[in-house]
Amino acid sequence: MERPLTEHIKPGAPPLTFEEYRKAGGYEGVRKALKEMSPTEVTNLIKDAKLLGRGGAGFPTGVKWSLVPMEPDRSKPKYLVCNADEMEPGTFKDRYLLEGNPHQLIAGMIVAAYAIQADKAYIFLRWAYKKAEKALRKALAEAYEAGYLGENILGSGFNLDLNIHVSAGRYICGEETALLNSLEGKRAIPRTKPPFPAASGLFGRPTVVNNVETLSWASHIVSHGAAWFKSLSLTETGGTKIFGVSGRVKNPGLWELPMGTTVREILEEHAGGMTEGYRFRGALPGGASTDFLVEQHLDIQMDFATVAAAGSRMGTGTMIILDDKTCPVAFLKNIERFFALESCGWCTPCREGLPWVEKILTAIEEGRGRMEHLDTLKSQTKYLAPGHTFCAHAPGAAEPLQSGLKYFHDDFVQHIHDKKCPWK
Amino acid sequence: MLTDKEKKEIFEEVKQYPSPKGACIDALKVVQEHRGWVSDESVKDIAGILEMSNEEVDSVATFYPRIYRKPVGRNVILLCDGISCMIMGYESIYEHISKQLGISFGETTEDGRYTLLPISCLGDCDHAPSMMINNDHYNNLTIENVVELLDDYK
Numbered sequence: 001m002e003r004p005l006t007e008h009i010k011p012g013a014p015p016l017t018f019e020e021y022r023k024a025g026g027y028e029g030v031r032k033a034l035k036e037m038s039p040t041e042v043t044n045l046i047k048d049a050k051l052l053g054r055g056g057a058g059f060p061t062g063v064k065w066s067l068v069p070m071e072p073d074r075s076k077p078k079y080l081v082c083n084a085d086e087m088e089p090g091t092f093k094d095r096y097l098l099e100g101n102p103h104q105l106i107a108g109m110i111v112a113a114y115a116i117q118a119d120k121a122y123i124f125l126r127w128a129y130k131k132a133e134k135a136l137r138k139a140l141a142e143a144y145e146a147g148y149l150g151e152n153i154l155g156s157g158f159n160l161d162l163n164i165h166v167s168a169g170r171y172i173c174g175e176e177t178a179l180l181n182s183l184e185g186k187r188a189i190p191r192t193k194p195p196f197p198a199a200s201g202l203f204g205r206p207t208v209v210n211n212v213e214t215l216s217w218a219s220h221i222v223s224h225g226a227a228w229f230k231s232l233s234l235t236e237t238g239g240t241k242i243f244g245v246s247g248r249v250k251n252p253g254l255w256e257l258p259m260g261t262t263v264r265e266i267l268e269e270h271a272g273g274m275t276e277g278y279r280f281r282g283a284l285p286g287g288a289s290t291d292f293l294v295e296q297h298l299d300i301q302m303d304f305a306t307v308a309a310a311g312s313r314m315g316t317g318t319m320i321i322l323d324d325k326t327c328p329v330a331f332l333k334n335i336e337r338f339f340a341l342e343s344c345g346w347c348t349p350c351r352e353g354l355p356w357v358e359k360i361l362t363a364i365e366e367g368r369g370r371m372e373h374l375d376t377l378k379s380q381t382k383y384l385a386p387g388h389t390f391c392a393h394a395p396g397a398a399e400p401l402q403s404g405l406k407y408f409h410d411d412f413v414q415h416i417h418d419k420k421c422p423w424k
Numbered sequence: 425m426l427t428d429k430e431k432k433e434i435f436e437e438v439k440q441y442p443s444p445k446g447a448c449i450d451a452l453k454v455v456q457e458h459r460g461w462v463s464d465e466s467v468k469d470i471a472g473i474l475e476m477s478n479e480e481v482d483s484v485a486t487f488y489p490r491i492y493r494k495p496v497g498r499n500v501i502l503l504c505d506g507i508s509c510m511i512m513g514y515e516s517i518y519e520h521i522s523k524q525l526g527i528s529f530g531e532t533t534e535d536g537r538y539t540l541l542p543i544s545c546l547g548d549c550d551h552a553p554s555m556m557i558n559n560d561h562y563n564n565l566t567i568e569n570v571v572e573l574l575d576d577y578k
Contacts, residue, residue, distance in 0.1 A: 087544075089506040089507045089508065089544060090508050091545070095547040126547070128543075128546050128547060128556065130560075130561070131561075163440050165440075166453070167449075167490075168489075169488050169489040169490040169491075170488055171544075182449065183446070184441075184445070185446045185448035185474075186445075187483055188488075203446075246549035247508060247511045247512075248511060248512075252549070252550040252551070252552075253550045318549070320507055320511070320549075321511075323511070326510075330510070331507065331510070331511070338507070344487075
């Protein structure tokens with residue numbers, strides 16, 4: 001089975017240098033795109049390949065690129081931004097790609113920037129990723145040195161300047177318009193859409209924001225074609241996916257597997273099943289902001305559409321496992337406290353609703369809960385739902401809560417009835 | 425007053441952006457790198473350089489948790505209290521560190537050696553529980569190994 005994204009990543013070994021990666025064919029897509037293809041041809045190829053955004057939303061990447069105005073007279077400057085602000089609790093896949101193969105990302109960014117004719121690109125990097133920052137800075141210097149960044153790349157007349165911006169924290173920076181405000185040196189508050197970044201993004205200019213894993217694909221797809229990319233997957237969505245598992249399993253970690261691998265296979269074969277003495281109760285399939293999947297869902301395929309059909313979201317594809325020795329109320333309280341803390345405070349339902357949710361969950365966990373609290377929590381998930389808030393932060397927070405209330409109802413009731421946490 | 429070195433580093437960051445304002449977060453980080461935290465005076469100095477109001481700079485400084493607007497200890501311990509670390513038992517690690525150092529989250533030891541802060545998710549979820557001390561990540565924490573790790577930071 002092919003593992004294009006991780007084949008050159010050797011745990012414990014330093015990432016490939018520019019020269020090593022180029023010799024391995026890693027920059028072939030850059031050469032092909034810049035020398036043999038028009039920008040629109042590159043975008044159309046990515047569209048054909050059905051590369052869906054790997055940051056969690058699953059938006060078609062080629063479509064996003066095609067929204068950027070291409071008329072020469074209104075084109076400069078345009079920006080490409082790589083969202084490397086991985087901060088979704090339980091998510092650690094981009095770190096692996098950044099530390100393990102920074103040239104793969106740079107090659108992908110050159111291809112993407114060429115497709116939208118951006119002359120400036122940024123990597124918006126999470127502050128905690130020190131090792132990734134070091135690897136990226138070294139790789140960038142090598143790419144400039146080799147003439148793959150800077151002016152007139154490979155004699156094509158295309159120029160690209162690539163910089164790293166290291167964040168100063170805050171989960172909301174992962175929201176693409178908040179990220180743009182942060183990159184402009186402002187508070188990371190989401191912006192109204194429309195206008196979408198493709199029309200008016202960074203400093204008011206056309207901008208594309210893509211996730212690390214998404215961009216890491218671009219050069220590969222140009223080298224090998226859309227049919228090859230689709231053939232890697234078991235489902236309609238093309239490609240492989242980096243899946244991960246954390247929690248009480250025998251072998252927590254990350255694996256590059258075909259898109260559409262089942263939850264059961266990831267959990268049992270790759271993560272080695274539950275740790276001795278722990279039983280599976282549920283999983284958040286793609287980070288803290290996704291709905292629970294439970295026993296009955298183990299055979300569903302991990303892909304955007306199939307997980308959505310089961311009432312959740314694939315999100316980032318890195319699962320968090322709830323075991324039988326962890327209290328589901330405490331689990332949810334931890335997550336909702338995170339979302340309450342990380343709310344940027346811009347809109348009322350999120351700013352006021354999330355602390356209220358946290359307060360109620362705390363009361364229930366401490367044995368001060370009442371049955372009507374469950375109705376309040378349920379109604380909160382409605383107020384925090386899409387359409388009531390400015391961005392996806394609060395709706396994301398509502399997802400584990402609404403499904404947790406459903407699947408772990410008896411545990412909530414027991415806390416309230418016994419006036420204490422059964423796990424303590 | 426900002427030192428010449430700080431100013432030089434800030435101007436270097438300004439070059440990355442179409443307007444000086446864009447470098448606001450970078451400028452705050454430069455000052456913090458040299459002084460450990462960002463004082464009111466530094467906020468004013470940065471505002472002067474970047475042609476912003478003091479309030480504007482402060483609104484940015486207070487938004488981001490990795491900008492410290494209060495002095496911190498020589499070593500900052502960031503203990504992950506995120507969901508994967510909770511499942512893997514960060515709470516007992518916290519209690520242990522807290523007892524050993526005599527401080528809770530948000531506090532600094534009297535000798536100014538350590539500040540203990542919570543952080544949510546360091547991207548080390550497959551090796552939870554985890555923490556950072558200054559720029560270093562530590563994973564698979566146990567109450568046995570954690571105090572020894574702290575000892576290395578003077």
